[in-house]
Amino acid sequence: MLNQSRVGVVSTMTMVAFLVPVLASVYLSWRESYAREKSLTLGYAQNLERRMDEISGQLEEGADTLQADGLAPCSPQEVKLMRQIDLGSSYIKAAARIERSTLLCTSQGVTNPVSLGKPELATGLDVSEYSIPGRQTKTPHPLKVFAEGKFAAIVDPNLVLDIATESPDVELAVVDSSSGKSGRVAALGPAVSSDWLDMPAHTAQSTILNAGYLVSRVRLPQWHLLVIAATPQGYIDRRIGRFAVFLIPLGALCGGVLALTLWLMARIHSSFPTMLRRAIREESFYVLYQPVIELVTLRVIGAEVLVRWRTSYAEMRPDFFIPQAEQCGLIQLITERVLDLVAHDLPRFLRIDPRFRIAINLSASDLQDVRLLDAMDRFLEISGASPENVELEATERAFLESPSTAKTIGALRAKGFSVAIDDFGTGYSSLACLQTLPLDTLKIDRAFVDTIHAGGTTSHVVEHIIEMAHELDLEMVAEGVETEPQAQYLLEHGVRLAQGWQFGRPMELEPLCQRLQLQASAEAAMLFA
Numbered sequence: 001m002l003n004q005s006r007v008g009v010v011s012t013m014t015m016v017a018f019l020v021p022v023l024a025s026v027y028l029s030w031r032e033s034y035a036r037e038k039s040l041t042l043g044y045a046q047n048l049e050r051r052m053d054e055i056s057g058q059l060e061e062g063a064d065t066l067q068a069d070g071l072a073p074c075s076p077q078e079v080k081l082m083r084q085i086d087l088g089s090s091y092i093k094a095a096a097r098i099e100r101s102t103l104l105c106t107s108q109g110v111t112n113p114v115s116l117g118k119p120e121l122a123t124g125l126d127v128s129e130y131s132i133p134g135r136q137t138k139t140p141h142p143l144k145v146f147a148e149g150k151f152a153a154i155v156d157p158n159l160v161l162d163i164a165t166e167s168p169d170v171e172l173a174v175v176d177s178s179s180g181k182s183g184r185v186a187a188l189g190p191a192v193s194s195d196w197l198d199m200p201a202h203t204a205q206s207t208i209l210n211a212g213y214l215v216s217r218v219r220l221p222q223w224h225l226l227v228i229a230a231t232p233q234g235y236i237d238r239r240i241g242r243f244a245v246f247l248i249p250l251g252a253l254c255g256g257v258l259a260l261t262l263w264l265m266a267r268i269h270s271s272f273p274t275m276l277r278r279a280i281r282e283e284s285f286y287v288l289y290q291p292v293i294e295l296v297t298l299r300v301i302g303a304e305v306l307v308r309w310r311t312s313y314a315e316m317r318p319d320f321f322i323p324q325a326e327q328c329g330l331i332q333l334i335t336e337r338v339l340d341l342v343a344h345d346l347p348r349f350l351r352i353d354p355r356f357r358i359a360i361n362l363s364a365s366d367l368q369d370v371r372l373l374d375a376m377d378r379f380l381e382i383s384g385a386s387p388e389n390v391e392l393e394a395t396e397r398a399f400l401e402s403p404s405t406a407k408t409i410g411a412l413r414a415k416g417f418s419v420a421i422d423d424f425g426t427g428y429s430s431l432a433c434l435q436t437l438p439l440d441t442l443k444i445d446r447a448f449v450d451t452i453h454a455g456g457t458t459s460h461v462v463e464h465i466i467e468m469a470h471e472l473d474l475e476m477v478a479e480g481v482e483t484e485p486q487a488q489y490l491l492e493h494g495v496r497l498a499q500g501w502q503f504g505r506p507m508e509l510e511p512l513c514q515r516l517q518l519q520a521s522a523e524a525a526m527l528f529a
């Protein structure tokens with residue numbers, strides 16, 4: 001039953017692991033298409049805004065020139081001047097003189113005055129806007145007249161709106177936002193909806209999805225007008241297809257890899273006890289030794305035992321399999337195997353250096369089991385070592401796990417083994433609880449040693465830990481020392497022992513024996529020198 005529900009959970013998680021990247025890729029395709037289409041639509045609106053600005057500038061300049069020259073209204077000289085203004089202005093079809101809503105003459109000559117009727121709207125710049133019907137100007141559509149003072153610019157709205165767009169059915173319009181649809185200054189396409197005129201106050205531009213269109217609006221504050229560009233929403237959907245072609249297969253691939261990894265991990269986890277038992281039987285575990293040195297003399301005084309698991313696929317790190325073994329209650333099998341391996345190696349070290357100190361890692365559950373005491377007796381028997389040669393390392397969690405742990409630790413210390421706290425400060429206990437623990441040695445975790453920098457910016461925590469250990473008269477071993485300045489700092493602060501890549505990586509029995517032998521020979525030579 002339990003197995004069935006486990007299978008159910010794993011299947012659901014695998015499915016989710018597959019679906020999440022796929023759905024994420026669909027969402028990404030949509031978002032990317034929306035962003036692209038939005039930037040295009042906004043670009044059209046901004047282009048239109050620039051054109052309106054240009055017209056505004058040309059109108060103002062024309063009015064100023066006409067005003068400054070003070071020529072007789074509609075005189076040949078003034079008509080000539082207007083022609084020059086007209087030729088120099090890209091969007092102005094013709095320049096004109098206007099008085100009381102009547103065009104008196106244009107840059108194309110003096111004809112009968114043309115009454116324009118009431119202005120359609122008056123903008124913020126005191127610019128009035130009129131329409132001249134197409135039949136009067138012989139154009140297929142009405143022209144616009146913008147008047148400022150006595151000067152008027154005749155503008156073809158279709159020329160202003162003639163912007164190159166990526167697709168044909170983009171709606172472009174310049175509208176008077178206050179008067180809605182009736183205030184259209186110029187528009188291409190009939191679809192300007194009154195909803196599009198509602199723009200949040202104080203925003204210069206905004207884009208919305210409305211009535212099947214992606215609508216970008218840009219304010220023209222000096223004209224009191226709004227420029228609108230609208231692209232059919234269908235364009236976004238069309239673009240999604242283009243992104244989806246590569247994003248969705250990529251999502252499916254990621255989902256597949258994720259689901260497969262999850263499924264494999266679940267399989268490894270479920271078959272872990274079997275794999276572990278087989279590994280013990282097949283002697284797939286072996287140990288490496290990381291030298292521990294005395295900082296003052298740089299002499300190797302011992303080593304920490306680090307277990308490894310060699311499988312047919314890869315070498316597994318203890319960070320992965322130790323927690324798993326703890327979880328399924330099989331850590332003792334590993335500890336027994338490690339003790340066995342070390343008991344056979346240790347005599348080699350002791351023959352070279354009888355004071356050699358071996359440090360062995362123990363788990364919380366090892367310390368809860370009184371059989372550990374017998375196992376340690378057997379270890380001494382096989383290795384021929386004395387308890388002073390052995391240090392047992394337990395993590396902070398192991399120390400605090402249960403009262404029975406403290407009892408086992410007490411019994412081990414009574415037998416003469418020294419006990420170290422490993423990874424101190426990385427868990428949840430405070431510095432203050434250090435004084436309550438039955439301890440001989442404190443291992444300064446790599447996380448703290450890492451904070452020691454050559455420039456002097458060292459975490460205060462390291463200082464505190466060292467001070468506290470001195471006060472409690474604890475031996476100290478700094479872990480993970482990788483640089484000379486770190487070693488120097490530790491030495492200056494009275495830390496006696498250290499291990500780390502600066503002094504030696506975890507190594508096999510033989511190279512460590514050779515190193516010890518060389519050291520012993522050098523010491524002997526010094527003694528007899």
Ligand code: C2E
Pocket residue numbers: 290305306307317318319322338361362363422423446479480481482499500501502506
């Ligand atoms: P740990 O006891 O803190 O061991 C030190 C870890 O730091 C080792 O990783 C070692 O290889 C690594 N190390 C040493 N010097 C340096 C350095 O200078 N720089 C860096 N970056 N790393 C350094 P490893 O061997 O992977 O062991 C990981 C952990 O697995 C150990 O942490 C220990 O908690 C656990 N472990 C290892 N062997 C055993 C064992 O036999 N029994 C138990 N219960 N746990 C073990």
Ligand code: CA
Pocket residue numbers: 304361393422
């Ligand atoms: Ca350790």
Ligand code: CA
Pocket residue numbers: 422423443445446479
């Ligand atoms: Ca550690």
